Amino acid sequence: MGPQRKKKRDEPDEASCSRDGYTSDSNSDSSEISESDPDKVQYAKVNRVSMDKNSDEYRKKRQRNNIAVKKSRHKSKIKTMQTLQRVNALKSENDELQQKIVILSKELALLKQLFMAHAKNAHGTEINDNELKEFFSAETYQELTSNNS
Known part of the structure; x- marks a missing residue:
């Protein structure tokens, strides 16, 4: 069977x-x-x-169906495009937030170093420029000296 x-x-x-x-x-x-x-x-x-495939009624139904299919496919394309745009927007927002994290981390490190330097000065110990260079990275030291001027 x-x-x-x-x-x-x-x-x-x-x-x-x-x-x-x-x-x-x-x-x-x-x-x-x-x-x-x-x-x-x-x-x-x-x-x-x-239905007879040559009849007017059949042709009208086919035409209506073809229009409905085109409309459905168009809606699907639009929805896909909107989804892709949203994905791209979220990716760029994510990149911006990652950059912000880096900047804020640097700022936090700088503030910690400033606090430590201030704490040493507050207890009677003076820090000269050479010691400041040792405390801070070259980039941070440059930022400090430009802000103090």
């Missing part, structure tokens, strides 16, 4: 279709599925009209 092809929901039974193409729900009682065949799946009956 080979694999059985399951019927799609949109495919009506030949037995349930009448001559005019409409499906009928009159054959949809629960006795259709026998207890001996548990693999068979029962789908809800859908009233479908088979």
Whole structure:
């Protein structure tokens, strides 16, 4: 026994279709599925009209469907673009915050060093320029001497 092809929901039974193409729900009682065949799946009956592909009604429905698909794809593209813009904005904000962390860390180190230098001066010990250079990095020392001038 080979694999059985399951019927799609949109495919009506030949037995349930009448001559005019409409499906009928009159054959949809629960006795259709026998207890001996548990693999068979029962789908809800859908009233479908088979249309001639050359008819005006068919062309109108296709045109409406094509418009709906274009609109849906356009919305999807816009949503994707907005998401990418948001990602880029958050990345740049993250970079700015990382730079701010570096700057604030340097400032904290500078203030700690200034506090230590002040604490030594407050207890009667004077610090000359050479000792200040030893305390501070070259960059910090330059900032200190430019601020004091």
